[in-house]
Amino acid sequence: MRVAVIGAGGVGGAFGAALAQAGANVSFVARGAHLAAMRRTGLRIEGGRGETILHRVQATDEPAMIGPVDFILFCVKLWDVELAGAQIRPLIGPTTAVIPLQNGIDAPERLIPILGQPAVMGGVAQITGESLECLMRCAG
Template structure:
């Protein structure tokens, strides 16, 4: 299998790096840019991880996709606001058999990929569980979460013929990831799992982006923690109104997950807010707000977060580097 990791930031660097570290027959290429590209070219890609450090000094990384290579699988590991440009570049490298797997957070990433020009037959849905960041150029730091990728088709998106073609590819990718010491789940219909991940990350992303504090501070401030729990309850009502099956234990598991993550945990949206960069506000907060409006729900905490963050991130956009 020949893999392309499009976007060598936290997620792309970690999971692509592990695939490269444990590769047998497969080839793993990377797309990066700017100082990250220069640092990886000069010093290699370093993973500083609670699961073991490694330095990948032999790595095929470039700024643009080599159009002469036909990739079997392209993982997309950019932020949602970078997706349109990424797809414009990826489309050129897609052969008839290429499968594209987005690892972004969000409930409508597949629809965005289609709107930007990919076809449903080319897409396998996916998402990542891990807490990692770019610690310095060329250095990915994994501080929490057991690295996990969930893969699967969506019943509404794929017909049976597409499912039959994509299933063995998903299984091969899962085997390669497992060999690379990444846990993998495969879902027959990934829709509810995508929502479950969204419910875990989005309320926390909203609150952490507002208060700009690590999880320990959010947990130890009773009012702040209550806000997070109430916001989560509102997101769950939105999911249910949108037809999602929210398993009774899910809410309990999300709350337990938030209790047990390392104290220094932050969300990637919060990191972007703190650094004055563009954010995934549209995907993680505005999408939920608009769904709440569509289903005529009352979501007072979400409405408040939406308004405050809209002001805050718009100010942040002015500093966008």
């Protein structure tokens, strides 16, 4: 199973790390200091279920480098939905499912005009977690 995680913060990082540990082929799409930290030290998530560490991650800021995937966990902030939605078009194949997981309820409706009805599913997540590697490296 090939999965792309768009936005590797607390929600995307936690779900992506869990899927990678379960054996899925997970690629993270991130940007800036967060991407640099993931490339340098991997991904460390700490939350209610304890700590998850991925020492090596597939991470990029260019979705086209990944190619079509089976599932996309779309975990960006709501104000980035349209821009990030347009950028992930190269990840979508004929059977790709895009699952928005973020605060707010209208992400699917905002993604459908960009990606098409067949690709977009509804999603909801409640999670407590932080991407600590980025927090430690980005905040200081």
